[in-house]
Amino acid sequence: MKVVALHTDFRIYWPARLRKLNEALNRRGDSLEVIEIAGLGSPYAFAAKKEESDLQWHILFPDKKPEELDGATIKSSLFKALARINPDVIIAGAIAFPSGALAVRWGQKTGAKVIIFDDAKKEAVQRSSWVDWIKRRIYDGVDAMFYPAPDWNSTGRSWGFNPEEIFYGVDVVDNDFWAQPAELNQSWGNYFVSVGRQIPIKNYYSIAQAYVSYHARKGTDTFNWVLIGDGPDHQKIVGFIRENHCSDKVFFLPFQSQKELPAVYQHAQALICNSKSETWGLVINEAMAGGCPVFASIQCGATNTLVHDGLNGYTFSCDDIERLAECMVSYHNLSEEKKVAMRESSKRIIADWGLDRFAQGACAAIDYVASHKKRKTSLIAKLIICFWKGRYRPI
Structure with a gap:
């Protein structure tokens, strides 16, 4: 045939x-x-x-x-x-x-x-x-x-x-590729990560707003935020972060190759995806294959299938900035044992996909x-x- x-x-x-x-x-x-x-x-x-x-x-x-x-x-x-x-x-x-x-x-x-x-x-x-x-x-x-x-x-x-x-x-995605252990050649400390084109529908500005709220609650103990990509919303996000005195906690990077991203996911505390509309969201697959917990909006197509609230991440509506900030705080306050359990849950769930x-x-x-x-x-x-x-x- x-x-x-x-x-x-x-x-x-x-x-x-x-x-x-x-x-x-x-x-x-x-x-x-x-x-x-x-x-x-x-x-x-x-x-x-x-x-x-x-x-x-x-x-x-x-x-x-x-x-x-x-x-x-x-x-x-x-x-x-x-x-x-x-x-x-x-x-x-x-x-x-x-x-x-x-x-x-x-x-x-x-x-x-x-x-x-x-x-x-x-x-x-x-x-x-x-x-x-x-x-x-x-x-x-x-x-x-x-x-x-x-x-x-x-x-x-x-x-x-x-x-x-x-x-x-x-x-x-090719789970084996994303799971292959990779060394991170950056000094970002503990960090959340977001990856993609910075366009309105991806809603990164709302993540920035939630991050500022999280930062206000945790102060100097706040995890960093690494935002990878570019697009028309980039300067708006940069300006907002600067105005709210978080520039030392947020790292902006251009698009990274698939060879560079596995290490970013594997060493991140969590991936944050807050799209207003997303047919699926393959960055979620990538991150989970690397053992990364995921915070994802319910408007992402993959969320209901791959992200189990409280098990391998958190879910929320794309317009609920306060809920996203609470997710950041909740994860931050987890014991290391529970964070490791979330990582393992991501690997276990994505293994079938x-x-x-x-x-x-x-x-x-x-x-x-x-x-x-x-x-x-x-x-x-x-x-x-x-x-x-x-x-x-x-x-």
Whole structure:
């Protein structure tokens, strides 16, 4: 059986996932080829390119950004590649993007089975009932969904999928990489850490506010805060920290490579993630694999699955600054024994959410669609699928 993995690009976490899937498929005599639409313009452009491997990896437009490509150009090149490979199954990104939209169209044209991976919950984006109806018609051409975890069941059902057509494990990292002991070449003392793009939706300014409140309660005994990344909110956060006389306790760093981050997580007291909206939040996986407790907002998709309040961290609403400050104080006041227990709990919980989980979930979805007939689509669904090419909006 021939399988194609298709998306706008496969950066940062994806190469390890796809290598694991390739190994699993090869062991049973199946093959995997990877197709990226564009080679430039990923929001994770700061991350290193994929490592070389025995994977058959194709980039249709290596010198282009996705937003520089029109739908007709993408379709022409992609359909030529798919015609050459002639896959039995395509695993593609969300139907909002050209990868998913065109995969569904190819499935209608050739009978190839289509699995869509997605980590967006339906309620995360407000749409009109008319748009939802159109999306559901496009989903009629999808044979199975590959989501992060059972928390997405209601989303899958709302798009018309039966429980047996929903699979899990898309949002994982290489746990072994993040768990490999690493030496920290910094002198930050005891510290909390936050990692990511400093944009409004990530809500780092609220973490700064909570940190100042925590600092007011603990004084000179306060743990430091290391904030890694950059973005339009950076100067606002720096200014707030300075105004509240915490500059000696907060360290600002630019984006770090994946080689540098394991040590940061492993030596941190806790990761703090307070996003207003986050489809999943893979920094949580990374930190937990390194044995780091996590303070995460309930608006992060991963929180309900990975963060168990009081066991391996704390949870709170993204707008509850006082609750976050209380979490910092509560953790600060724990005995060393209880802090170690939190670290061990993070490792134990995340152990079940590694690359094997991705490969098992993907293979289960592949086996399901391969053994079942394609889902039926109405004439109106076929017409919508024929005209929808997807679109890419840069973050």
